[in-house]
Amino acid sequence: MSPLARLLIGSQLAFNVGFFAVLPYLADHLSGTLGLGGWLVGLVLGLRTFSQQGLFVVGGALTDRFGPRPVVLAGCALRVAGFGWLAFADAVGAVVGAVLLVGFAAALFSPAVESEIAREAVRLERATGLPRTRVLARFSAGGQAGALTGPVLGALLLQGHFPVACLVGAAVFTLVLAGHARLMPRRPGTRAGLAVRPGGAPAVREMLRHRPFLALTFAYATYLLAYNQLYLALPAELDRATGSQAALGWLFALSSALVVAGQLPLERWVGARLSWRTSVRAGLLVIAASFAVAGALRPVGGVWPSVAFVVLLSVGQMLVTPAVRAWLPDLVDERRLGLYTGALSSLSGLVVLAAGAPAGALVESGGGWLWAALAAVPLLGLAVVPGSPRASAPVG
Numbered sequence: 066m067s068p069l070a071r072l073l074i075g076s077q078l079a080f081n082v083g084f085f086a087v088l089p090y091l092a093d094h095l096s097g098t099l100g101l102g103g104w105l106v107g108l109v110l111g112l113r114t115f116s117q118q119g120l121f122v123v124g125g126a127l128t129d130r131f132g133p134r135p136v137v138l139a140g141c142a143l144r145v146a147g148f149g150w151l152a153f154a155d156a157v158g159a160v161v162g163a164v165l166l167v168g169f170a171a172a173l174f175s176p177a178v179e180s181e182i183a184r185e186a187v188r189l190e191r192a193t194g195l196p197r198t199r200v201l202a203r204f205s206a207g208g209q210a211g212a213l214t215g216p217v218l219g220a221l222l223l224q225g226h227f228p229v230a231c232l233v234g235a236a237v238f239t240l241v242l243a244g245h246a247r248l249m250p251r252r253p254g255t256r257a258g259l260a261v262r263p264g265g266a267p268a269v270r271e272m273l274r275h276r277p278f279l280a281l282t283f284a285y286a287t288y289l290l291a292y293n294q295l296y297l298a299l300p301a302e303l304d305r306a307t308g309s310q311a312a313l314g315w316l317f318a319l320s321s322a323l324v325v326a327g328q329l330p331l332e333r334w335v336g337a338r339l340s341w342r343t344s345v346r347a348g349l350l351v352i353a354a355s356f357a358v359a360g361a362l363r364p365v366g367g368v369w370p371s372v373a374f375v376v377l378l379s380v381g382q383m384l385v386t387p388a389v390r391a392w393l394p395d396l397v398d399e400r401r402l403g404l405y406t407g408a409l410s411s412l413s414g415l416v417v418l419a420a421g422a423p424a425g426a427l428v429e430s431g432g433g434w435l436w437a438a439l440a441a442v443p444l445l446g447l448a449v450v451p452g453s454p455r456a457s458a459p460v461g
Contacts, residue, residue: 067189070200072248073182074207076137076241080174081208083237085215086222087148087230089317091164092300093310094227099155107425109164110296111418116168117175118289118414125176125407129400133177134249140174141242145235152231170238176407179390183402187394197394201387202332206325213321220314268401272408277451278397279412281389284345286413287446288385290420291352292378294428294439295320301428302359302371312368316375323379331383341392342450348384349447351377353440360436381443396451 066074095101095109128136147166154160186200222230272278295317303310335344355377362370389409397405427435 066200066203067185069250070182070185070189070203073178073185074204076245077178077182077204077208078211079237079241079244080171080178081211082215082218083144083148083234083241084171085212085317085321086219086237087151087215087227087234089216089296089313090219090227090230092296093313095160098227099157099160101157103429104422104426105157107297107428108422109161110293110425111421112161113164113168114289114293114421115414115418116165117171118168118410119418120169120172121176121407121410121414122404123407123411124173125180125403125405127173128177128180128403128407132251133181134245134251136173136177137245137249138242140170140172140177141238141245142170143173144170144238145242146170148231148235148238152228152235172407172410176403176410180403180406183390183394183406184399186391187399196336198332198336198387198391199329201390202328204390205383205386206328209321209324209328211321213318213325216314216317216321268398268404272397272401272405275397278405278409280449280451281345281392281396282409282412283416284349284446284450285385285389285409286416287443288349288352288381289410289413290417290424291356291439291443292382293417293421294356294424295375295378297424298428298435298439299371299374302374303368306363306366306370307368312371316368316371319372320375320379323376324383327380328383328387331380332387335384335388341388342452344384344388345392346447346450348381348388349443349450350381351384352381352443353447355381356436356440356443360440363436 091113092106092110095106096103101109124136124140143166147163147168147170150166151160151163154163182201182204183197186197186204189195189200190197218233219230222233299316300310300313303312303316339347355374358377359370359374362373393405393409394402424439427438
């Protein structure tokens with residue numbers, strides 16, 4: 066691994082430590098401490114996802130224009146401010162403002178880091194023969210190592226109440242900011258053959274006519290909407306089945322541990338057998354099965370439906386995310402990779418925003434058909450995964 070790849074993987078790990086120390090407990094804080102209704106909690110979570118995923122296109126375009134370093138530093142600074150605000154927000158307007166700021170911070174940080182790790186993975190593949198998915202799998206595993214640590218840290222911090230978790234999260238992002246200010250190269254986007262240029266309106270119009278990219282984006286959006294149920298449907302299911310959310314932190318830890326331990330072995334196995342397209346389709350099918358199995362196990366009671374849901378959802382995630390990231394540089398104009406990386410998440414965020422309030426109301430109803438309805442979401446994505454010739458390239 067190159068020094069730049071190590072820095073990006075390490076920063077993803079640290080960023081997720083701070084993020085997941087707070088986010089898994091946000092829904093309970095909104096509904097319990099602040100007393101918001103289920104539809105409003107779903108809307109706030111959807112706004113958070115949209116302000117993050119939905120505005121990735123802004124961060125991606127800025128990354129193409131200015132390089133990743135200044136965009137990453139600005140994102141870290143805004144995340145510190147957002148978590149500080151959220152710690153003391155007790156009115157709906159203040160909560161929404163803080164959540165939007167927290168999300169926009171990631172909209173700057175994440176596309177800069179994700180597009181740069183994709184470029185570095187392609188460069189290493191061309192220079193050394195190291196499969197790009199190997200680098201991207203390590204990036205995913207590093208992020209999940211942070212997601213593994215974050216919820217456990219949050220569970221400990223919540224003994225001092227939600228504001229304490231927010232302030233510690235802000236402190237973590239302060240350290241990430243300092244680390245990048247010191248270590249991140251100032252001009253890492255100038256490598257030969259990978260130079261970037263501003264996207265501009267013509268590039269956006271071209272992107273919106275890029276049918277394989279739009280199809281892949283919709284498929285990814287269904288994955289993102291399904292994954293968002295870790296924060297919405299999973300807490301509600303635990304409340305229904307056990308009367309508390311005491312196991313929530315451990316289930317988040319289980320999800321992250323599975324990715325940390327299984328991402329690289331699964332990538333090695335998948336890389337020799339499946340194309341990127343097949344890997345995405347298989348992942349969406351497993352995600353659909355996670356909802357179906359959880360619904361089928363509901364009569365068993367206890368935490369077992371939630372455990373089955375988390376395990377299968379994590380396996381689906383390990384199949385989908387590295388394949389999408391590896392596929393994207395070959396599917397789109399490499400010089401505009403930041404724009405397309407951002408747009409992938411922005412358009413997906415629009416889907417999550419549109420579905421946020423209905424999903425919240427559906428979860429609040431607690432009907433027996435809840436899990437079957439959620440299982441249909443990734444199946445819609447599976448049906449539209451593009452069949453571009455690029456998709457036939459092996460994952461490894």
